[in-house]
Amino acid sequence: MVAKKNCILRLSRYKNELYRFKKLGFIKIFSEYLADAVGVTSAQVRKDFSLFDISGNKRGGYTIDALIEKLNVILGKNQIQKVVVVGAGNLGTALLRYKNFAKQGIRIEAAFDLDPAKGSQKSGVPVRPMTELETFLRRNDIKIGILCVPEVAAQSVFDAMVNGGIRGVLNFSPIQLKTPADCIVTNVNLEVELENLIYFVTAGQSAK
Amino acid sequence: MVAKKNCILRLSRYKNELYRFKKLGFIKIFSEYLADAVGVTSAQVRKDFSLFDISGNKRGGYTIDALIEKLNVILGKNQIQKVVVVGAGNLGTALLRYKNFAKQGIRIEAAFDLDPAKGSQKSGVPVRPMTELETFLRRNDIKIGILCVPEVAAQSVFDAMVNGGIRGVLNFSPIQLKTPADCIVTNVNLEVELENLIYFVTAGQSAK
DNA sequence: TAGATTGTTAATCGATTAACAATC
């Protein structure tokens, strides 16, 4: 299975929308309706499903419960996923307190900062000194990390995370990290996203 | 000019990398080096530039200062861009204190929350009651907003922002907003991004 | 000049979608 990134992103969104349909009392769903909710075509939905051998009933659509279950298995939602937050500044601390991760089975096991006194109030997540990072990661077998340190520290801290066994990083720092082949980085660059909105709004164009 | 979203995102990244090259003392740059820094092909760089009639010197590459200036004009960096943050919870408050926006000429004019007592400490940005949102937006001619309210409130608050004249929204809530044709929404869904990392890491695959 | 890089065209690649046979 050589799934592509965009396909998996869509599976997540299908899953989220399916929970909403379920909450509304629906039992079955057609590819057409799910497509509308997510903003893609019905062919796209069926194509994505067929890549993962998810099948429905001709004429009857898909059973929502069964579909959610299958998507959850694919997306690893059947177990708690452990992550760490590295950098407990404004953004890192906000993430520690962010409720939606827990709802999605994502647990922040610890945060790390040069100054471990930072942000430890009322988030329930311990903030540990940066010196313990690699040991902690190895001992707890953590593979996913969220990087929220200042730009100047980003590459070296990232390297330490990789050393500790991290294989996937959500990077909030605005630099292009040098990344080994066996590690995946997803960049969230808020300045760049805003710049993009500004371009399309002030140029009076519609983004696509 | 029918610029596409990905092209503009690349222009932002070119610009950011160019500042780094400049800081290192470079005066000129070849498409090849810039491409390496950003992680694209040199043909992509030249193609993007040619779409905006940015030209270099055959054999001599591009002058960094002139290039930065042209990109800044395209991206609207020649003036301060006013934005608002709506929702002053954990994430919203973190954004109020986020230093990098100011560095990029993006100024948060105000934040809005049902409870205006929230988060006003030490960010320097006033938190106003939600009731003042539309009036403030119109009076200050603000077109860009960052939406950080809880999921249940997201659609109605978004509608109010649009009513107030907002034309571009950076949406942190995990729902698909119903959006009028003359408004652009960029979704930042951290749970979905993490889910995506988890998929590729635990499935042992490399993302692409 | 000879050599190297741009600017652009044409080819390639990959993702999305239309269309329809299969079938419940």
Next chain:
DNA sequence: TAGATTGTTAATCGATTAACAATC
């Protein structure tokens, strides 16, 4: 059965890239 939806193939669409003539 007749009608409607799935599953999948083939066509389309768009974005990226290779290649190379132009030229500094």
